Amino acid sequence: MAKRPPTIPDSELDVLKVLWERGQATVREALETLRAAGREWSYATVATLLDRLESKGLVTSDRRELAFVYKPVITDQEVRTRRVSSLVDKLYEGEPGLLVLHLLKSHPLKPGQAKEVRAVLDSMLGEAAGKKRDKDR
Amino acid sequence: MAKRPPTIPDSELDVLKVLWERGQATVREALETLRAAGREWSYATVATLLDRLESKGLVTSDRRELAFVYKPVITDQEVRTRRVSSLVDKLYEGEPGLLVLHLLKSHPLKPGQAKEVRAVLDSMLGEAAGKKRDKDR
DNA sequence: TCTATCCTAAGACAACTGTCTCACAACGTC
DNA sequence: GACGTTGTGAGACAGTTGTCTTAGGATAGA
Numbered sequence: 131m132a133k134r135p136p137t138i139p140d141s142e143l144d145v146l147k148v149l150w151e152r153g154q155a156t157v158r159e160a161l162e163t164l165r166a167a168g169r170e171w172s173y174a175t176v177a178t179l180l181d182r183l184e185s186k187g188l189v190t191s192d193r194r195e196l197a198f199v200y201k202p203v204i205t206d207q208e209v210r211t212r213r214v215s216s217l218v219d220k221l222y223e224g225e226p227g228l229l230v231l232h233l234l235k236s237h238p239l240k241p242g243q244a245k246e247v248r249a250v251l252d253s254m255l256g257e258a259a260g261k262k263r264d265k266d267r
Numbered sequence: 268m269a270k271r272p273p274t275i276p277d278s279e280l281d282v283l284k285v286l287w288e289r290g291q292a293t294v295r296e297a298l299e300t301l302r303a304a305g306r307e308w309s310y311a312t313v314a315t316l317l318d319r320l321e322s323k324g325l326v327t328s329d330r331r332e333l334a335f336v337y338k339p340v341i342t343d344q345e346v347r348t349r350r351v352s353s354l355v356d357k358l359y360e361g362e363p364g365l366l367v368l369h370l371l372k373s374h375p376l377k378p379g380q381a382k383e384v385r386a387v388l389d390s391m392l393g394e395a396a397g398k399k400r401d402k403d404r
Numbered sequence: 405t406c407t408a409t410c411c412t413a414a415g416a417c418a419a420c421t422g423t424c425t426c427a428c429a430a431c432g433t434c
Numbered sequence: 435g436a437c438g439t440t441g442t443g444a445g446a447c448a449g450t451t452g453t454c455t456t457a458g459g460a461t462a463g464a
Contacts, residue, residue, distance in 0.1 A: 137420085139420080139421060139422080140357070140421090140422095141421075141422060141423090142421090143357065156441090157441080157442090158440080158441085171422095171423080171424095172423075172424060172425090173440095173441090174423080174424055174425075174426095175422075175423050175424065177441090177442075177443095178422085178423075178424085179422090179423095181443095182420095182421090196430080196431080196440070196441065197440080197441060197442090198441085198442085206358075207373075209358065210358050210359075210369055210373075211369075211373050213354055213358060214354070214366070214369065214370060214373065214374065215374070217350060217351070217354060218374065220277070220280065221343075221346065221347050221350060222347075225380070226370055226374035226375075226376055227376045227377065227380030227381070227383070227384065229351070229370065230367055230370055230371075230376065230380075230384050231380075231383065231384060231387065232347055232348075232351065233351060233363055233366065233367055234367075234384070234387050234388065234391065235387075236344075236347075236348050236351065237348075237351065237352070237355065237363035238363075238391070239363055239364045239367065239391075240364065241392065243362070243364030243367075243368075244364070244388055244391060244392050245392065246364070246368065247364065247367050247368060247371070247388060248385060248388045248389070248392065250368065250371050250372075251371065251381055251384060251385045251388070252385070254371065254375070254376075254381060255378065255381050255382065255385065274450085276450080276451055276452080277451090277452095278451075278452060278453090279451090293411095294411080294412090295410085295411090308452095308453075308454095309453075309454060309455095310410095310411090310454095311453080311454055311455075311456095312452075312453050312454065314411090314412075314413095315452085315453075315454085316452090316453095318413095319450095319451090333410075333411065333460080333461080334410080334411060334412085335411085335412080
């Protein structure tokens with residue numbers, strides 16, 4: 131029964147991001163934010179995209195004043211998780227570890243981040259095991 | 268000038284995977300492999316997909332005997348790297364570290380892999396810096 | 405040579421994306 | 435009350451993806 135989640139095309143994602151940033155927006159507000167960010171869309175385009183997002187159930191609209199105000203229903207984390215899962219399934223045999231390994235080799239992290247990652251890893255690898263190290267530099 | 272890389276839809280990706288596995292294949296061979304893996308496509312569908320891959324320059328064909336034999340031009344690593352970069356750009360502000368962090372939280376690794384990852388991290392974090400720890404369990 | 409196979413070429417066709425035009429309703433102002 | 439502004443609705447239209455049909459060339463055995 132489980133209906134599989136709707137896909138989110140890139141252009142819809144751009145609009146959704148605006149809603150995440152601002153919490154909510156009318157078509158015009160979204161348009162302006164997008165323009166400021168370099169997207170040269172027309173009003174109608176943004177309206178269509180919001181409309182499509184709504185029919186997928188990813189945003190809701192609510193006509194408060196003159197215009198409809200759109201709010202995201204899905205969170206950014208949710209979208210990220212879906213995308214990552216789909217990537218892992220399609221290209222990493224369902225093994226998140228393979229993706230991490232690949233990432234480290236092909237997209238080197240900044241040292242600060244690398245340390246942060248290591249710290250997280252340590253704490254996952256057993257609160258007991260990792261404790262004596264961790265302050266070592 | 269740089270023409271941006273062609274997109275690879277999911278169904279084409281499935282076909283490409285067959286070529287990576289076998290090194291090369293005719294339409295019929297690919298079809299059979301895909302059938303064995305559960306894809307219920309018709310011969311023509313697979314032929315179309317290979318054709319589209321070829322017009323995108325991702326595979327080449329070469330009529331040796333009766334049928335065309337297709338070989339991948341792009342490697343699996345290349346495709347993975349592209350997909351990951353695009354994900355990082357679109358949803359992680361271009362910061363691979365954010366993706367890694369998210370991955371660790373939302374898609375927990377098996378301990379074996381976690382250790383492997385930590386080891387990689389250690390060696391990246393400076394052969395000098397990480398040396399006094401590393402044998403600690 | 406006739407016929408059953410296997411292959412390719414050409415393209416159909418619906419769903420989804422990306423983007424826009426146009427007609428029309430509601431609102432505020434003179 | 436006529437007008438410009440802002441907003442919506444409906445839908446156009448080309449390009450991409452997913453999948454298949456059909457026609458016709460080459461091949462191989464009866």
